[in-house]
Amino acid sequence: MTTLTERPTRFLRDPARSGRVAAPLRLFAGRHPDPTPAEADRLARALLERDEPSDRLVRAIREDGTVTLAQFRHVLEHGVDDDTPAPLREYFALLEDTPTWVDRDAIALGARTLRRVGRDVGDVLAYGSLLGGYNNSGPLPVLVSSGKLTGDRTLRRITETGVWWQGCVADGGLDRFGAGFTLTVHVRLMHALIAYHHERNGWDTTARGLPVNQFDQAGTLGLFSTSFLLHTRVLGVRYTAREADAVMHLWRYVGWLMGVDDQWLVTDERAGRRLLYQIGLASPPADDDSYALAKSLVDVPLRAQYPRFAALRRRYEYERGLSLATTLLGPAGVRALRVPVRPPWYPVLRTAVNVAKHHVVGRVPAGRRALQRLGEHQIATSHERLIGHEKPSIASMPA
Numbered sequence: 059m060t061t062l063t064e065r066p067t068r069f070l071r072d073p074a075r076s077g078r079v080a081a082p083l084r085l086f087a088g089r090h091p092d093p094t095p096a097e098a099d100r101l102a103r104a105l106l107e108r109d110e111p112s113d114r115l116v117r118a119i120r121e122d123g124t125v126t127l128a129q130f131r132h133v134l135e136h137g138v139d140d141d142t143p144a145p146l147r148e149y150f151a152l153l154e155d156t157p158t159w160v161d162r163d164a165i166a167l168g169a170r171t172l173r174r175v176g177r178d179v180g181d182v183l184a185y186g187s188l189l190g191g192y193n194n195s196g197p198l199p200v201l202v203s204s205g206k207l208t209g210d211r212t213l214r215r216i217t218e219t220g221v222w223w224q225g226c227v228a229d230g231g232l233d234r235f236g237a238g239f240t241l242t243v244h245v246r247l248m249h250a251l252i253a254y255h256h257e258r259n260g261w262d263t264t265a266r267g268l269p270v271n272q273f274d275q276a277g278t279l280g281l282f283s284t285s286f287l288l289h290t291r292v293l294g295v296r297y298t299a300r301e302a303d304a305v306m307h308l309w310r311y312v313g314w315l316m317g318v319d320d321q322w323l324v325t326d327e328r329a330g331r332r333l334l335y336q337i338g339l340a341s342p343p344a345d346d347d348s349y350a351l352a353k354s355l356v357d358v359p360l361r362a363q364y365p366r367f368a369a370l371r372r373r374y375e376y377e378r379g380l381s382l383a384t385t386l387l388g389p390a391g392v393r394a395l396r397v398p399v400r401p402p403w404y405p406v407l408r409t410a411v412n413v414a415k416h417h418v419v420g421r422v423p424a425g426r427r428a429l430q431r432l433g434e435h436q437i438a439t440s441h442e443r444l445i446g447h448e449k450p451s452i453a454s455m456p457a
Contacts, residue, residue, distance in 0.1 A: 065102040066267040068196045068342040075394070079193050080338035082388040086288060087335040088328055100321070101340050104276065105196075105267030109317030111152055112250035118145040120254060130247060134240050153243060153315065154234060160311050168308030169227040171301040176433030178293055178408070180440065183223065184216065185379055186289040186386040187281035189355055192348045193387075193394055194341035196266055197274045200252060202347045212354040213361075223282070224437065226312055242315045249317075275313075276322035277337040283309035284330030289386045293405060294412030296420060302327055344394045352395040356380060378404045 077084075084091050093101060118125045125143050133139075133146050142150075172179070192198065222245065225237030232238045253270035261269050283306055287297065297305070303326065310323045324330045344352075359375035377400060383392050385405040392399055419425035 064106075066105045066263065067265045068267065069102045069105060070098070070340050071342045073339055075343040076193075076339050076341055078390045079343065079388075079394050080335050081390065083285075083288075083331060083335045083338060087332040091332050091335050093336045093340070097336065098340070101273060101336060104273035104319075104322070105271050106263070107272040107319065108253060108268050108270065109246065109250055109272075109275075111149060112246055112317055113254070115145055115149045115247065116250045116254045118143075119251075134243055135235070137235075157311075157314060161307060164304045164307040165232055165311060166229070167301065168304035168306075169229065169231065170430070171297060171305055172227045172308070173437050174430050174433040175290055175295055176436035177440075178290055178295065178412070179223070179437065180220065181379075181382055182286055182289045182293070182386065183219070183282075184355065185382040187285055188216070188219070189352060189383055189395070189397070190285065190387050190391060191278065191281055192351050192355075193344050193391060194274070194277060194338070195345040195348050196342050197269070197271075198345070198347035198351060199266070200256060200269050201351065203256075213358055216355075216358070220440070224440070226308070227437075232308070232311060232315075238312070239315065242312055246316050272319050272322060273337065273340075275316065275318045276333065277341070279309060279313040279316070279318055279322070280324075280330055280334040280337065282312075284324075284327060284334050287327060288331070292386060292409075294409035294416060296416035306330065344396075348394075349396045352397050356383065356397055381405060 115125065115130075119127065119130075122145075125145050129143060129146060133142055133150055138147055138150055175182075222238070222241045225231050225241045228237055230236045232242075249270045253268060256269035257263070267273065287302055287305060291297070306324070306326060310325060313323050314320070322333070324333055356376070356379055359379060360372050362372060362375065364371040380392075380398055380400040381402055381404040383397060384400050385402040389399050415429055420429050
């Protein structure tokens with residue numbers, strides 16, 4: 059068991075600052091949201107726990123030479139055959155041994171529910187989930203060192219995340235050879251390759267924990283599940299209790315595929331909000347890496363190309379994003395990232411539209427079907443724009 063002296067120094071480094079950023083989530087995290095001593099110890103241990111099956115596979119690739127990345131890609135896309143090395147057989151046997159709790163009907167409902175959200179998906183993932191995640195500075199040196207989330211490469215990395223998300227929510231996307239399954243497992247190995255590289259090249263585990271650890275993985279999963287549901291509700295999207303449970307179930311399975319330990323795969327929103335609040339409270343506050351990543355993200359519209367009225371459109375999209383960020387993260391959350399605070403003019407307008415759509419039109423079966431078609435059309439249109447960009451590439455990982 060991890061003792062207090064063994065905890066990485068990033069853990070609960072500045073709970074006052076982190077608590078101010080996490081304060082909005084505390085309101086939704088139940089009656090006793092603060093971690094008990096046992097829960098705090100469990101969270102601290104998670105900083106020193108990795109995805110062990112993927113680490114074993116990476117060592118087979120990097121040290122033993124018994125597996126190649128080409129072989130991994132072949133099995134990922136086509137399945138195991140007679141020439142598959144033993145480490146790959148073991149790895150995919152684990153992945154294909156689907157837990158008994160997985161409910162394919164619930165996954166299908168969760169995916170359909172998420173597709174109905176439509177155009178708000180990208181806004182919430184960018185200005186709620188991704189930007190909000192930068193308030194946890196612990197894992198950010200990994201992102202900064204890759205160069206993929208700063209400068210002109212920011213949009214490409216956001217695009218890759220969008221392609222992955224859309225694969226996860228596609229019909230059959232999480233079946234064995236679906237896009238969501240293959241991209242999730244692909245990204246899982248990428249994470250393990252990155253972790254292997256950093257652990258052997260000067261990473262300060264005493265200060266930061268492992269470069270890719272269960273604490274940060276659980277927090278990231280919460281941004282796509284719990285945080286996403288909360289933020290879209292802020293913008294007026296309505297979910298039934300059954301739909302919200304299905305969304306949580308979908309991301310629980312994605313987390314399992316990604317290598318997140320079972321203890322962090324929460325089953326309901328209340329537990330998810332409490333866990334996400336505790337992770338936020340225990341995370342180190344924003345630092346120079348956070349400021350650089352946040353600026354690159356909110357400045358994306360200023361670098362965009364538009365066919366008409368380009369200067370005006372850039373300014374509008376920039377201000378729209380800041381208004382969204384301030385509403386979704388709260389003024390303290392954006393100030394902590396040194397992002398300008400703006401009035402909630404856009405969320406107010408968007409909420410009015412969504413309330414009419416989801417709370418009025420969506421109450422009747424015909425209206426609900428129309429909203430589903432509209433949302434899926436918007437998601438499909440977005441996907442067509444995204445697929446022209448590169449998907450995550452194992453070949454780009456450090457040797």
